[in-house]
Amino acid sequence: MPESVITILDLAIGGLLLGAIYALIAMGLSLQYGVARVLNIAHGEFIMIGAFATYTLYTVFGINPLLTLVIVGPIIFVIGFLLHRTMFRRLSITAPTPDAYEASSLLATFGLLFIIQNLALIGWGATPRAYSYLNFGVNIGGAVFTANRLVILGFAVAIGVGFYLFLIRTRMGKAIRAAAQDAKTAGLMGVNINLVLAICFGLGAVLAAVAGTLMSMRISLTPTIGLNYTVISIIIIVLGGLGSIPGSFIGGFILGIIGTVVTYYNPSLSLAAYYFIFVMLLLVRPKGIFGK
Amino acid sequence: MDISVFGSRKLWVAGLALLILVALATLPFYGSLYMTILMTAILMYIIITVSWVIFSGPSGYLSLASAAFFGIGIYASAILLPTTGAVLPVLVVVLIAGALSFVVAVLVGFLTLRLRGIYFAIFTFGLVELIKQFLLFWEFEVTHTRGRYVLLVDSRTIFYIMLGIFVALILTAYFIRNSKFGLALRSIGENEAAAAHSGVNVTMVKVITFGISAVFMGMAGAIMATRWTYVDPYIAFNPFFSFMPVLMAVFGGLGQFYGPIVGATIFAYLEEVLLTTFPYYYMLIFGCVLVATMLFMPKGFTGLIQKGWKRVSGGQQHANT
Numbered sequence: 001m002p003e004s005v006i007t008i009l010d011l012a013i014g015g016l017l018l019g020a021i022y023a024l025i026a027m028g029l030s031l032q033y034g035v036a037r038v039l040n041i042a043h044g045e046f047i048m049i050g051a052f053a054t055y056t057l058y059t060v061f062g063i064n065p066l067l068t069l070v071i072v073g074p075i076i077f078v079i080g081f082l083l084h085r086t087m088f089r090r091l092s093i094t095a096p097t098p099d100a101y102e103a104s105s106l107l108a109t110f111g112l113l114f115i116i117q118n119l120a121l122i123g124w125g126a127t128p129r130a131y132s133y134l135n136f137g138v139n140i141g142g143a144v145f146t147a148n149r150l151v152i153l154g155f156a157v158a159i160g161v162g163f164y165l166f167l168i169r170t171r172m173g174k175a176i177r178a179a180a181q182d183a184k185t186a187g188l189m190g191v192n193i194n195l196v197l198a199i200c201f202g203l204g205a206v207l208a209a210v211a212g213t214l215m216s217m218r219i220s221l222t223p224t225i226g227l228n229y230t231v232i233s234i235i236i237i238v239l240g241g242l243g244s245i246p247g248s249f250i251g252g253f254i255l256g257i258i259g260t261v262v263t264y265y266n267p268s269l270s271l272a273a274y275y276f277i278f279v280m281l282l283l284v285r286p287k288g289i290f291g292k
Numbered sequence: 293m294d295i296s297v298f299g300s301r302k303l304w305v306a307g308l309a310l311l312i313l314v315a316l317a318t319l320p321f322y323g324s325l326y327m328t329i330l331m332t333a334i335l336m337y338i339i340i341t342v343s344w345v346i347f348s349g350p351s352g353y354l355s356l357a358s359a360a361f362f363g364i365g366i367y368a369s370a371i372l373l374p375t376t377g378a379v380l381p382v383l384v385v386v387l388i389a390g391a392l393s394f395v396v397a398v399l400v401g402f403l404t405l406r407l408r409g410i411y412f413a414i415f416t417f418g419l420v421e422l423i424k425q426f427l428l429f430w431e432f433e434v435t436h437t438r439g440r441y442v443l444l445v446d447s448r449t450i451f452y453i454m455l456g457i458f459v460a461l462i463l464t465a466y467f468i469r470n471s472k473f474g475l476a477l478r479s480i481g482e483n484e485a486a487a488a489h490s491g492v493n494v495t496m497v498k499v500i501t502f503g504i505s506a507v508f509m510g511m512a513g514a515i516m517a518t519r520w521t522y523v524d525p526y527i528a529f530n531p532f533f534s535f536m537p538v539l540m541a542v543f544g545g546l547g548q549f550y551g552p553i554v555g556a557t558i559f560a561y562l563e564e565v566l567l568t569t570f571p572y573y574y575m576l577i578f579g580c581v582l583v584a585t586m587l588f589m590p591k592g593f594t595g596l597i598q599k600g601w602k603r604v605s606g607g608q609q610h611a612n613t
Contacts, residue, residue, distance in 0.1 A: 087583070087587065091587065107538065107542060111581075113579070114576065115579035115580060119576065227531070268432045268433065269425075272426060275425055278418050286407060
């Protein structure tokens with residue numbers, strides 16, 4: 001194969017990989033903000049927790065990172081569910097208006113960010129950590145990819161599609177979509193709205209943690225990686241239209257591909273490119289590409 | 293309400309303020325050097341917090357751009373006050389930094405203050421990162437440097453400039469609060485459409501206030517840079533300085549004029565005491581206090597004290613909304 005085709009293939013796989021991860025974390029935040037109305041600034045901290053849990057389970061107990069997905073998922077779900085049941089439920093009862101609830105829950109998640117991040121700093125320290133898993137080359141038509149990249153891509157897409165099917169095909173998924181459109185009316189139609197919102201928050205945290213588990217195979221981990229991913233998720237959900245779950249899925253891939261291409265030309269510009277897109281988007285079309 | 297009682301209370305408050313001011317102004321003469329430096333840090337946090345409150349308190353727009361304006365001040369100082377060959381006096385640089393922050397804030401304000409609610413918060417947060425990433429790119433690709441060293445300035449000079457900014461800010465905040473301008477700003481916070489229909493030039497009021505609040509953050513950043521002596525984009529545009537004023541103000545209580553000052557003082561002091569020895573525990577405590585504040589004392593620390601005082605003194609009025 002000619003050199004340029006290999007480069008394009010490499011960029012395409014890289015872009016899809018990053019995009020799939022971004023899509024997962026953005027769908028998670030989209031559930032939390034779009035449905036549960038909590039703009040969770042601590043979203044990235046759940047990614048970090050997922051990544052560190054995987055690291056510890058792998059290096060200390062030798063548990064396969066892919067098996068960790070099934071361990072971390074339910075635990076984080078329970079944590080997220082309880083957080084919503086206790087903290088955000090109380091805030092929503094005491095807030096006089098929906099706007100006031102959005103502001104107070106945003107500030108409360110700042111607090112969560114500080115708590116989770118510093119607990120992790122106390123527990124794991126600030127030195128970067130990494131482990132090696134499935135770290136060998138696979139040859140696809142002349143281009144060589146590390147196996148773990150392909151595994152991450154496969155799992156991220158499978159989880160994303162599985163989650164989408166859950167939303168479309170199941171009764172709970174229907175209730176979530178109804179709550180996303182209009183929580184109050186959904187409640188009047190017999191949806192147990194408080195339960196649905198808590199489940200949404202829990203599922204959002206799970207998507208973040210699962211993405212963290214997958215990512216941990218390839219990045220170096222410090223307890224402070226979270227905030228960057230929170231910001232990227234926010235950019236994506238604005239890109240896809242606040243509250244639109246398909247929008248965040250597609251937006252994730254768009255940003256992932258742009259990020260990979262920009263990184264290829266100049267690594268120091270990728271974050272700047274995200275912010276530039278974001279700022280322009282807010283000025284020109286704040287409803288997002290897929291927003292109504 | 294009896295007018296004479298009101299008048300005497302006002303006099304009492306003014307007297308107390310003057311007393312505090314005198315105590316602060318003479319601090320370098322009776323206090324240790326450490327006291328002066330500690331007070332400088334406390335004043336810095338009060339300045340950022342109160343200038344955040346000037347705009348975001350009454351208008352209801354949650355701004356997370358504080359770090360951007362603070363950082364602009366820091367970088368202005370870093371460029372205009374190099375360790376060797378600085379031409380401009382420190383005070384002039386501080387004023388230039390304030391003017392620069394004002395200009396950026398007004399430009400940003402015109403572009404973005406039409407964004408409502410959460411969009412504005414997200415945008416202002418993005419602004420900090422955008423400037424940071426741009427500067428990082430600039431230093432990496434164009435100037436091939438990493439960070440800058442800033443002229444070393446005497447601690448007392450820094451303290452007095454900080455105190456000057458503080459006094460100017462308190463006077464500005466007081467006048468805005470008690471003027472028609474402040475009333476217009478509050479009416480925007482309550483109902484923007486209604487304010488516009490009552491003849492308030494909504495855009496102008498918002499943009500000007502946003503600019504004014506940025507002036508003080510910029511000036512504080514400029515003088516703080518001379519205290520830190522080394523700055524790079526990560527130090528200057530740290531999102532921490534966007535969250536801090538919000539948290540300090542909310543903790544102190546937005547209901548009273550002095551609430552944010554109390555909040556900023558408590559946390560600035562705690563930071564100074566705890567941050568060097570137990571950095572993680574300080575931030576952990578900070579997070580817990582914030583969550584607890586949001587959950588159990590939405591009116592902040594001063595709101596809680598007032599409520600408690602009313603209960604103790606057996607006052608007739610109930611603490612209503």
